[in-house]
Amino acid sequence: xxxxxxxxxxxxxxxxxxxxxxxxxxxxxxxxxxxxxxxxxxxxxxxxxxxxxxxxxxxxxxxxxxxxxxxxxxxxxxxxxxxxxxxxxxxxxxxxxxxxxxxxxxxxxxxxxxxxxxxxxxxxxxxxxxxxxxxxxxxxxxxxxxxxxxxxxxxxxxx
Numbered sequence: 001x002x003x004x005x006x007x008x009x010x011x012x013x014x015x016x017x018x019x020x021x022x023x024x025x026x027x028x029x030x031x032x033x034x035x036x037x038x039x040x041x042x043x044x045x046x047x048x049x050x051x052x053x054x055x056x057x058x059x060x061x062x063x064x065x066x067x068x069x070x071x072x073x074x075x076x077x078x079x080x081x082x083x084x085x086x087x088x089x090x091x092x093x094x095x096x097x098x099x100x101x102x103x104x105x106x107x108x109x110x111x112x113x114x115x116x117x118x119x120x121x122x123x124x125x126x127x128x129x130x131x132x133x134x135x136x137x138x139x140x141x142x143x144x145x146x147x148x149x150x151x152x153x154x155x156x157x158x159x
Contacts, residue, residue, distance in 0.1 A: 013054040097136060107120060
């Protein structure tokens with residue numbers, strides 16, 4: 001499924017870079033915050049070092065993107081950071097935001113028509129979609145990463 005999905009995206013102008021090492025190397029903060037990664041996603045980010053749409057306004061987060069070290073224009077948790085900033089000094093709101101993102105692992109970011117993301121619900125492996133201004137108000141769009149890939153290829157989800 002992953003190879004078919006990658007071929008589909010590349011045929012539509014997405015720019016892919018393969019990960020020659022083909023080993024999953026998520027940074028320690030990710031390992032302690034999230035567990036139970038969807039196996040199909042693990043295969044995807046083990047194969048793919050980067051996957052960016054040709055206009056560079058949408059991209060999949062890959063293993064290196066989750067490393068908070070280094071110079072990046074966008075952090076993997078950029079939308080969480082924006083929400084925390086918006087919460088200001090409201091400790092209760094900030095805790096709600098953190099709890100939401102503890103249960104949702106973003107794997108895709110977009111700048112189309114505003115900031116948006118796709119993330120895994122760490123509770124059941126489903127894929128949710130959220131967008132600004134209320135990132136934490138999201139909707140389930142696929143039952144799994146496999147279902148997400150199928151929906152993208154069939155036109156049910158537009159990335």
